[in-house]
Amino acid sequence: xxxxxxxxxxxxxxxxxxxxxxxxxxxxxxxxxxxxxxxxxxxxxxxxxxxxxxxxxxxxxxxxxxxxxxxxxxxxxxxxxxx
Numbered sequence: 001x002x003x004x005x006x007x008x009x010x011x012x013x014x015x016x017x018x019x020x021x022x023x024x025x026x027x028x029x030x031x032x033x034x035x036x037x038x039x040x041x042x043x044x045x046x047x048x049x050x051x052x053x054x055x056x057x058x059x060x061x062x063x064x065x066x067x068x069x070x071x072x073x074x075x076x077x078x079x080x081x082x083x
Contacts, residue, residue: 008039008052008069015054018061018076029056055079 016026029035035056042049049072054061063074 008050008065010052010054010063015061018054018074019056019059 012026013023016023035054037054040051048067050065052063052065058079060079061076064072066072
């Protein structure tokens with residue numbers, strides 16, 4: 001996958017729910033720069049899809065989306081800390 005410059009738009013309420021947060025709490029973290037995201041565009045057999053990863057601390061939400069930004073699959077997981 002390669003990194004894309006056109007990020008999909010996901011509703012705040014949807015993402016907040018995925019992290020078990022209220023919308024207000026999610027927006028506060030977003031404003032403080034504690035929410036990070038990355039979009040990767042599928043190539044080869046994954047062409048026409050993109051993978052969106054949103055991270056807050058050690059929690060990560062990953063979604064695979066089609067060309068119309070419809071979510072095909074998603075998962076929320078915990079990551080290990082990097083030291």
